[in-house]
Amino acid sequence: MCLFDRRAIISSIYGVGRFFAARRHRTPHCFLFAKREGCLLKICGLQKLTLLDYPEKVACTVFTAGCNLRCPFCHNASLVLGEPFPDEVAESELFAYLKKRRGVLDGICVTGGEPLLQPGLTDFLSSVQDLGYSVKLDTNGTFPDRLQAVVRAGLVDYVAMDVKNSPERYAETAGTAGFDFSSVRKSMDFLLSGFVDYEFRTTVVKGLHDASSLRGAAQSILGAKRYYLQKFVDSGELIQDGFSAFSDAEMREFRELVSPFVQSAALRGISE
Numbered sequence: 001m002c003l004f005d006r007r008a009i010i011s012s013i014y015g016v017g018r019f020f021a022a023r024r025h026r027t028p029h030c031f032l033f034a035k036r037e038g039c040l041l042k043i044c045g046l047q048k049l050t051l052l053d054y055p056e057k058v059a060c061t062v063f064t065a066g067c068n069l070r071c072p073f074c075h076n077a078s079l080v081l082g083e084p085f086p087d088e089v090a091e092s093e094l095f096a097y098l099k100k101r102r103g104v105l106d107g108i109c110v111t112g113g114e115p116l117l118q119p120g121l122t123d124f125l126s127s128v129q130d131l132g133y134s135v136k137l138d139t140n141g142t143f144p145d146r147l148q149a150v151v152r153a154g155l156v157d158y159v160a161m162d163v164k165n166s167p168e169r170y171a172e173t174a175g176t177a178g179f180d181f182s183s184v185r186k187s188m189d190f191l192l193s194g195f196v197d198y199e200f201r202t203t204v205v206k207g208l209h210d211a212s213s214l215r216g217a218a219q220s221i222l223g224a225k226r227y228y229l230q231k232f233v234d235s236g237e238l239i240q241d242g243f244s245a246f247s248d249a250e251m252r253e254f255r256e257l258v259s260p261f262v263q264s265a266a267l268r269g270i271s272e
């Protein structure tokens with residue numbers, strides 16, 4: 001069955017629009033995945049279906065807790081700050097779901113927070129791949145050695161890395177004083193080497209980005225295979241209030257601005 005057919009069937013079964021509307025602001029209770037003593041993965045959410053997060057795949061998304069950055073516009077403040085979670089998602093529920101949906105889902109997206117903070121990530125990814133799923137990993141790129149380790153071990157099929165801003169404005173945008181850009185530079189260079197399929201992405205926010213900074217961001221990933229500019233959306237759960245989005249027309253202008261520096265530039269979150 002082709003991807004389009006399966007997407008149509010899944011959409012009709014789940015009612016995708018209603019599904020997302022019902023779950024968008026749910027923040028489930030965390031559980032710990034532990035295959036070996038001392039190797040824990042703190043999972044705080046499961047989105048059972050996404051047709052958007054993993055390019056060309058029907059997937060689910062797992063949310064991990066904790067992040068080493070404090071991007072003020074981050075829409076997952078509870079995950080980043082470690083606030084309590086009201087609903088419960090059990091480890092058994094997650095793996096029962098993954099086993100049940102083999103042949104329906106193609107892959108799993110692991111996001112955060114910052115998944116590479118988790119000491120149990122390698123074991124978790126191995127367990128997921130044992131079920132036959134492709135893995136997409138979202139990362140902020142600040143742990144280049146860990147990123148290379150999971151990729152070189154064959155545990156990740158696709159990496160989506162944030163490019164917060166131009167190097168000069170990275171600390172401001174990441175909400176981290178004295179930020180060391182060299183770790184991000186190393187992750188960028190690794191992905192640009194083509195060892196694994198990848199994309200770079202920037203959430204574009206008024207007050208933090210402008211034409212100059214976006215040009216600098218694109219130049220930092222010169223020749224990248226894919227670069228997405230994402231329109232900022234206020235989830236109501238930001239780390240810091242007061243941010244707003246650029247208009248669709250402005251986003252299209254930014255896309256044209258960055259296009260000469262990458263192989264493919266595209267927009268997310270706007271009507272083309």
